[in-house]
Every structure is written in structure tokens, then in C-alpha cells.
Amino acid sequence: MTIGRRIPRLALALLLTGVAALAFAQSRPGAGPPTATVRKLDGVPYVGVNDLSRLLDGAKYWRADVRKLVVRAQGHRITFTADNPIVIVDDRTVRLAAPVRSVGGELQVPLEFVPLLPRDSTQARLTIEAGGARVRIVPPGGYVSAPRIEGSANETRITLTGEGAGAAAVVGRDRAHLRVRMPGVFAGSLPDSLPRGLLVRSARRLPGADGVTLEFAVAPEAGGFRLEPGSGRATLVIAREGAALEAFAPEGPAGPRALRVVVLDPGHGGTDTGVRAEGLLEKDLTLALARLVAADLERRGVRVTLTRSDDRAVATEARAEIANRARADVVVSLHFDGYPSALARGATAWCPPARFSEVPGDARAASFTPAAMMPWRDVATRHAVEGRALAEALATALEGRGQGPARVRERLLKPLLGVNAPGVTLECATLTNADDRARVTNDAGLQALAAAITEGLLAWQRHD
Ligand SMILES: [Zn+2]
Numbered sequence: 307m308t309i310g311r312r313i314p315r316l317a318l319a320l321l322l323t324g325v326a327a328l329a330f331a332q333s334r335p336g337a338g339p340p341t342a343t344v345r346k347l348d349g350v351p352y353v354g355v356n357d358l359s360r361l362l363d364g365a366k367y368w369r370a371d372v373r374k375l376v377v378r379a380q381g382h383r384i385t386f387t388a389d390n391p392i393v394i395v396d397d398r399t400v401r402l403a404a405p406v407r408s409v410g411g412e413l414q415v416p417l418e419f420v421p422l423l424p425r426d427s428t429q430a431r432l433t434i435e436a437g438g439a440r441v442r443i444v445p446p447g448g449y450v451s452a453p454r455i456e457g458s459a460n461e462t463r464i465t466l467t468g469e470g471a472g473a474a475a476v477v478g479r480d481r482a483h484l485r486v487r488m489p490g491v492f493a494g495s496l497p498d499s500l501p502r503g504l505l506v507r508s509a510r511r512l513p514g515a516d517g518v519t520l521e522f523a524v525a526p527e528a529g530g531f532r533l534e535p536g537s538g539r540a541t542l543v544i545a546r547e548g549a550a551l552e553a554f555a556p557e558g559p560a561g562p563r564a565l566r567v568v569v570l571d572p573g574h575g576g577t578d579t580g581v582r583a584e585g586l587l588e589k590d591l592t593l594a595l596a597r598l599v600a601a602d603l604e605r606r607g608v609r610v611t612l613t614r615s616d617d618r619a620v621a622t623e624a625r626a627e628i629a630n631r632a633r634a635d636v637v638v639s640l641h642f643d644g645y646p647s648a649l650a651r652g653a654t655a656w657c658p659p660a661r662f663s664e665v666p667g668d669a670r671a672a673s674f675t676p677a678a679m680m681p682w683r684d685v686a687t688r689h690a691v692e693g694r695a696l697a698e699a700l701a702t703a704l705e706g707r708g709q710g711p712a713r714v715r716e717r718l719l720k721p722l723l724g725v726n727a728p729g730v731t732l733e734c735a736t737l738t739n740a741d742d743r744a745r746v747t748n749d750a751g752l753q754a755l756a757a758a759i760t761e762g763l764l765a766w767q768r769h770d
Contacts, residue, residue, distance in 0.1 A: 341440040344417055350404045351417035353441050355386050358415070361432060361443040375413050380429045386413050393419060417441070445491040447473075450518045452494025455506055462505040464522065464542040474540035476533050477519065477714065478698045480555040484531060485512065485702075486542055487519040487711075496520075505544045513706045530554065556660060558691045565767035567609045569634035571721055572596040573641040576619030581644030583737040589617065591746060592640045595734065598756035599640075603763065626724030636696055636763065637729035639721035642746070643736040651739035652711040653704050655697035656731040658686035659716040685726050686718050692728035696766045700732055703762030709735065709745070709755055732759070 342357030355375055359366050364379030373388040385394040391405040393415065404416045420432050420441055430445045448469030457463045466474060470489030478485030496509050505528040512519040524531070524544055530551030534541045545551055572592035574580035580588025593614070600610040611632040613625040620628075629637045643654065686693075694716070701712035722729040734755055735742040745751040 341435070341442045344434075344439055344441065345414070347407060347409065347414060351438060352407065352414040353417055353420065355406070355413040355415050358420075358432065358441070361441065362430060373408070380424075382424045384423075386415060388413060391416075393422075395422070395424060447489030447491070447517060449493035450488060450490040452496065453509065453520060455497070455500055455504065455509065457504055459503050459505065459527075459546075461543060461545040461548070462528075464506065464509075464544070466520070466540045466542070467538065468518075469538065470517070471538055471540040472535050474533060474535040476531070476542075476552075477701065478521065479531075479552070480557050480695070480698070481524045481526070481528070482557065483698070484522045484524050484542075484544070484554070485519055485698075486522075486533065486540070487517050487705075488540060489517045492518045505546070512702060517711070519702075519705065524554070528554075555694055556691045558695065561769060563692070563767050563769050564635050565608055565763065567611065567632055567634050568603055568763060569611045569613065569629040569632050569637045569727070570596040570599055571613040571625050571629070571637060571639035573639055573721060574619075575614050575617055578619050581642055581737045583644060583743060586737055586743065586747065588642045588644070588737060591642055591737075591752070593617065595746075595752055595756055595759075596640055598753055599638075599759050602756055602760040606760075606764070608763075622720055622723055625721065626726075629729075630724070630726050634725075634727040636692075636766070637722065637725050637727050638696075638700070638759070638763070639719075639729065639731045640759075641721070641731060641733045643733040644738045645736060646738075648738055648740065651736045651742050652713065653701070653709060653735055654713045654715055654733040655701045655704075656715050656717055656719050656733070657693040657697035658690050658718040658722060658729070660687060660690035660694070685724065686722060686729075689726075689728040693730060695769075696728050696763075697730045699766035700730060700759060700762035703758045703765060704734075704755075707754060707758040707761065709758050734759070 340361055342353050342361055344351050344353050346352070355377065356366070358364070359377045359379060362377075362379035364377045367376040369376070375386045377384045377386070382396055386406045388408040389405050391402045393400045393402065393406065400419065400422050402416050402418055407414045417434065417438065420434055423432055425431055430443050432441050433444050435442050450466060450468035450470065454465040455462065466486065466488060468488060468490045474486055474488040476485065477487045492511060496511060500506055500508065505525045507523040507525055509520060509522050512521055527546055528544050529547045530545065530553050532543045532551050534543065572589070572595070574589035574592060578589065580592070582588070596612055600612060603610050611628065611634070613628045614620045643650070694714070697714045701714050704710055704712040719731040721731045735746050737743055746755055
């Protein structure tokens, strides 16, 4: 990177919204974190500003007339001035004990500046290694170390260690694909084989741009699991029996599934705009996205039917009828979310629950048409297992392609009422979140989202 390189606004916006995290997730596990070397100038430890900028994936602007270097990184603006001990961080003035120096045309900042950099738990940060020889980057959520897997044939415990352990969550619950996700970057390696006699048969890491997702194949004799998130450490307990165990998701027959006909349901339309955010209308995005996914699938020989192909209102029953008449193998109703909080982000794949009576959050579905609900429920229940698998496949694909975080939730939402096929209502991104909005409001971003959805559908078909 050369001094004075200008970065277009869009690239800068992307850069400030987590490209650093993406770069980390793509780096080889165990490759070790990027570092910058500390050097001494007249006995004072210094680190190169270019190196700091590189670690933070920053953009630099050199103003030769005033000998100032501005680094923009992670939403912050830091101004260094040659031969001056004052560094400006956003609106804050930081006075260092020694001046910024120029060595061979590159600015060096005293090491004491590193801990004074702005800190935000959602962003990468820099830390000085023990011994002070290097500055190292710590990604958002910190590092996740290799899981410890131990126990017996009655109870197996998988311990995950990392700063983000408190936010660990089970994101896939079928026996062959028990998945746990936690924030951070994987800094360990998984064993090639596990000791015999445990309830876990294998472990692997799923590709994903957002946090670490580990998948475990669980022995058939296991009765359930329990995740205990904690400070710095999360434990996944898999046991034959015991109190407070959660059940595995029921599984359909093994082997590839049929995927001849996909019905895509672009949410809303006509006077029903759906979520509005910053001039965007959900109904327009769902239609544009449906067209892209349809093109992707048709290229692969899958027949696609859209419940609407222009900007019109279509009643829920009419959408279901289109899907049922098309003899859909799966139905994906495409939506975008909106929340009062601008911080809420990501995607949610909603699938009908396997048993309604056990789902406390089901009031929302029941409130639509209470009397007529039963037949819909029966229809939805028939496909619940495959629908759940589809929801998980879609969520995994979205995560893997940097469209996360993606959650799976069980609830029969209105768009799938009456649909006689495995179905998912996919809230593809959150339009009220600036980062999500930026991602889906350009052609490349929407195409990437479409590719992720196609990948999810194909993964569901392969059933591996
Ligand atoms: Zn919607």
C-alpha cells in the first residue's frame, strides 16, 4: 500500500464494515495472526504507522505540505504528524511522551500509542505481545482455541475457549450436524480423529465469515445435548440421558433429496411495501432477489416458479396455491427484516415447528386465522423436518458467504400458510441496519446473496 492511495467511498464503507473480520476468517487456521515488528529509536520502542494501518486494514492519506498522515480504519480517523508527539484520534488529542518520527520516509509512532487506540468490541484491535517485540492484531471476538473433547460413552464434553464464549449458540441441532457458533477467529486445529468411546464421532469447522462454527457428528446412542455458555469458556455437553438436555432435531431419510421445482415467493408487492428503510422498499428487493436466485437455479436445471413476477399484491392463499399447483419440492419466501434498533442485523430462516404445542412463541402464527389454522398446521407439520433442514442449509450458506449472522427459528409464519412442501421464510438481511443495507443495495451484493441462497438449496438437495 502506498502512501496517498485514495480509496473510493464505497470501498471505504465496506472496509469500515468488517472487511478486516472477513480477511481473518479466510486466513488459514493456525497460520498465526498478522503482526508488526517493534523497533527502538534512541531507546524508545516504535512501530511503523504503515504497519498499524495494514493490521487494521486502514486507508492512508499523506498530506506532504503539513507532513500529516491520516489513517482511516474501523470507523475512526487518526492523524499523525511527523516530529510531533500529538496524535489526533477522532476528536481526541493524545499526547505521547516521544514524538512521531519519520524514518526513511515512513512515520513511526511510539509503542505507547497502541493501547490508546479506540476500542470497540465489534472490531479488531491491536495488542502488544508479551516481551514487546511485536504488535499483533486481535480480531473482533478474539480468538477461539481448539476445542477440548473429553468424557465417556455416557457423557461427552466439548469445551470451547475464547472471549466470545458467552455468546456461543447452537445453530444446528440434528444429530449428524450438531453446530455451535461463537464470535471470534479460530486459532487452533481440529483433531483428525477422536478417541473411541465418546458420544462424538467427528468434528469439523464450517467455512463462515462471521465467527467460528464447529460441527459435530453425534453417536446414535446420545439422548440430547446442552450448551453452557460462560465467560471465556463454553461447554457443549452431549449425554445419553440426564436432566436439562435438549433433544436433537428429527431427521428425514438419508441421501440426496429431490429438487426439481423450487417456488420462490418474493414477499409483499403492490400497496404492501414491506419494510421501508432509507427509501428502500422490501417489496422491490425481494423481487429483484427472486429473479437472481431463479436465474441461478435455472442455470442448474432446476425449474423455478415465482409467486409474483411484477409489483403487485398477491394474497397469502394465492401464493400457497401457486406453490401447491407447481408441485414445489421446496418453497422459499423471500423477505427482508426491519427492527426498531439499528444495531439488529443479519438473516433469519424461519421454518414451521415439528410440533406446535411445544413452541411457546407460536402465538404469532396462531393469531392470523385461529379457526382455519389447524389444517395449515397439519400440512406444515408434515414437512417440518425437511423444512428445518432447509432452514439450516440456507443459514449455513449465508454465513459461509459473509451474509450472516444467520439464525434459524421455528415458527410458522404467514407466508407459508397452506404451503404443502418444505418451506422457509427467509429474512435475507436487515434493512434497518446500515451494514446489511449497504451489502444488499448494489448489484454485486444482491448477486452474492442470491448465490448464497442457491448454494443453500443445493446443499439441502445433496443432504451431506
Ligand atoms: Zn417481509
